[in-house]
Amino acid sequence: MTTSTPVGLTAEQETFRRELRDFLAGADVRREVAEIAAYPPRHEASHLAVYRRLGERGWLAPSWPERFGGLGLGAVEAALVTEELTLAGIPDDVHVLSIDIVGMFLLRAGTEAQQQRHLPHLARGERIATVLFTEPGCGSDLSALSTAARRDGDGWRLRGGKIYNQKSQFGDVALCAARTTAGPVALHGITLFLVPLRSPAVHIEPVPSMGNDRFNLVVLDDLRVGPEDVVGQVDDGWRLLNDLLQLERTGIDFHGKGRRLLDAAIGRATATGRIDDPSWAGDLAELDAAQHAAHALAWEQVHALADGRPDPVRSAMSKWFASERISPVLAAGADLDGLATALSAWDGGAPDDGLWEAATRTGPAHRLASGTSEVMLYLVAGNGLGLL
The missing domain is CATH 1.20.140.10 (Butyryl-CoA Dehydrogenase, subunit A, domain 3)
Known part of the structure; x- marks a missing residue:
């Protein structure tokens, strides 16, 4: 491997990188990578054993607090995990979705109850979280988002379709953007929700693609979520998306x-x-x-x-x-x-x-x-x- 050594690492961070690299070069991990590469068509990686072994060490999400399954470290160690996973040829979609995106949103904008309910399972590699942002007809242009969330008592009913998301067929929960308020400012009135993917009101079907990992169409058919499933503030989803995704x-x-x-x-x-x-x-x-x-x-x-x-x-x-x-x-x-x-x-x-x-x-x-x-x-x- 000819990659450069990251500049500015402390002795502890160098040790962390070396231990992580040695682990990913081990026989069990290399065998799993070879098995994944040889998967037949329409099979893809999901709940990887290597993720669970990393999670047991607190390495899957090392920057997260220890009470949520991390090591309480920082952005450098999190980047080392991301870099070493890709250099080792380990599929990273689940890690990016569950840890880098959904986990990061919950850490920065989630409630204590949401964090306790989801983060430890994600950090241990036991569950998969995904995202539901992109929609048919408007792509990633959230100003044209049409998935609607209407009030239902103290909760919400979500109706709409999302497309081109990955791993939802394996996922437990998704971070979903839906419109809660209609108005003259298109990016105002968007709210982020945590939605269960294994619900009768959620329909998931494959969308053809060139990659080994399939895309999905996810239809929310009057899915009910409670107030405890709102991430951040109601109508403030665009600001969260814009701020947090750019920073990471x-x-x-x-x-x-x-x-x-x-x-x-x-x-x-x-x-x-x-x-x-x-x-x-x-x-x-x-x-x-x-x-x-x-x-x-x-x-x-x-x-x-x-x-x-x-x-x-x-x-x-x-x-x-x-x-x-x-x-x-x-x-x-x-x-x-x-x-x-x-x-x-x-x-x-x-x-x-x-x-x-x-x-x-x-x-x-x-x-x-x-x-x-x-x-x-x-x-x-x-x-x-x-x-x-």
């Missing part, structure tokens, strides 16, 4: 995915002797330099977050840069192995156990997840440079 965007996960792919490409070039060819070596060195730059930029955002001085503009820049560096690495891998990169893990004889074929199918998603590249550039140009 660092680019560290996208760098980890790009770094893992580039390490595999360098390994292939070395094994075939092409690493000594100046034309190949020059291209790979350029890609390697870009990954080091993405790594440094991402860790700058992590340390800023840890110091209580997050910068949404620089975070947007980091996410854009790291995610845009993945496509050139995929192209280099295809050049190295040619048509063999079209072989999936199910075909047999695929290079790197089908890594390239799977990564190519999911490659476009990196420019969309956690904010599209176009939105990141808009934030940089408008909020950072004052050009808009």
Whole structure:
């Protein structure tokens, strides 16, 4: 592995990283990763054993308080877990959804009762939480959100459809955005709810996609939730979404995915002797330099977050840069192995156990997840440079 060592780590943080990396390199974890890579079509990772073993150590959510299953550490340790999971090739969707998004919202805006009810189970890897934001017809534009929540006694009735969410077929609870008040300001009147996914009033069906992990259409059919299921304040959901999602965007996960792919490409070039060819070596060195730059930029955002001085503009820049560096690495891998990169893990004889074929199918998603590249550039140009 050629990834850079994160700058500015304390001796304790270096020890944490080394222990985490050693654990993820263990035989049991590597066996589980190989089994996941060989899953047949329409099978995907959900309740991973490695998550539960991490949870037993408090490592799955190390920045959370100990009473909720964490270690009471900080943003640096949380970023180390994210980075090492992606470098080790462990599917991270459940971790991102349950810990980085839903867990983070509950920690910062949830009630004590909500935290006690959900966080320990998520931190132990026993349950899965997901998000229900995107809708058919309006995508991620929450100003056009149509899922409605109407008053029902002291609670609410939710009706509407959500699409392109992942892991809901395995999930226990979801963080759902619904419109509670209609008015002239489109982004006002949105409220966040915790909704049970295993309810007769929740219908989940698959939506075709190119990735190994399916998307879902989730229909809420007059689902009742109580006042205890409101996250934050009624009608204040947009502010929470805007503030919290921007603050937690660092680019560290996208760098980890790009770094893992580039390490595999360098390994292939070395094994075939092409690493000594100046034309190949020059291209790979350029890609390697870009990954080091993405790594440094991402860790700058992590340390800023840890110091209580997050910068949404620089975070947007980091996410854009790291995610845009993945496509050139995929192209280099295809050049190295040619048509063999079209072989999936199910075909047999695929290079790197089908890594390239799977990564190519999911490659476009990196420019969309956690904010599209176009939105990141808009934030940089408008909020950072004052050009808009």
